[in-house]
Every structure is written in structure tokens, then in C-alpha cells.
Amino acid sequence: MSEAQWEFLCDGCALCCLQKLEDEDTGEVHYTHLVCRYLDAETCRCGEYQNRSKLVPNCVWLTRQNIDEFQWLPSTCAYRLIAEGKDLPDCHPLISGSADSVHQAGVSVKNKTISEEYVHPDEWECHLIDWVKVD
Ligand code: SF4
Numbered sequence: 001m002s003e004a005q006w007e008f009l010c011d012g013c014a015l016c017c018l019q020k021l022e023d024e025d026t027g028e029v030h031y032t033h034l035v036c037r038y039l040d041a042e043t044c045r046c047g048e049y050q051n052r053s054k055l056v057p058n059c060v061w062l063t064r065q066n067i068d069e070f071q072w073l074p075s076t077c078a079y080r081l082i083a084e085g086k087d088l089p090d091c092h093p094l095i096s097g098s099a100d101s102v103h104q105a106g107v108s109v110k111n112k113t114i115s116e117e118y119v120h121p122d123e124w125e126c127h128l129i130d131w132v133k134v135d
């Protein structure tokens, strides 16, 4: 798979751009509906894609080599599906032919988030959600 094909695998759901909290005792990761300040809420695309590593040091950078390290990725993430030998769903843009299908199917963050800018980190715990499935 070429670098370009690898990039195209991303379905644009932006679930990985949601802020998460880790349980210190169990290591379990819990998603919030607070999203990275650099996400364009309209398109669900990163507004700082080229600079993302510099601006957000923990921004996920998936490669074929490190995909197994990100156990917290949503179960719908295309990279995770491929790594687990599963098929892409019908709403994936590479299957549907439309970048909007992932939003229409309701599996993206579109219209479901608040920017992290508006919530103090001490309050993030009040913004946990259960609609992102990891298992
Ligand atoms: S969760 Fe996976 S498919 Fe969705 S935006 Fe992130 S990397 Fe792409």
C-alpha cells in the first residue's frame, strides 16, 4: 500500500480527535465529546494537518508499524478494521464513493462535539460519553 493509499484509508470520522481520559488504576480510556481545538467542526478535518505534531504533541500519527499501539482507537476506525483483517463498512468513503457518507451514517463526530477550548481540563470528567465504542 502506498503512502497516499494509506492516507485515503482514513474515513474522516475524527473520532480520534476527541479528548480522552485514562483511568489511572485500570488504564481504561474514556472518550469525551470535547474535540481538539484544531478540528474544523464543519468538515471534520484537521485545520492544522501539516503542523499537527508540533501543535498537539499527542496527536495520533498512525503508520502500518505502530497501529497496534493504539488500543484506544474506536472499533469503527478504518485503520483498526484493516489491522484486524475486517472489511470496511458501506459508509466508508472508499466504498460509498462519497466523503459525506460517514457523516450521514452518524459514525463521525459531526454535530456532536464541543471544542476543548470552552471547557477547563478540570471539568472534562463531566463530558464523558458512551457512543464511541472501543471494544
Ligand atoms: S478514527 Fe481512524 S478513520 Fe476516524 S479519523 Fe481517526 S484515523 Fe481516521
Ligand code: SF4
Binding pocket: 016, 017, 036, 037, 038, 039, 040, 045, 046, 047, 048, 049, 052, 055, 056, 059, 060
Ligand atoms: S491536531 Fe488535527 S489531527 Fe490532531 S487531534 Fe487535533 S484536529 Fe485531530
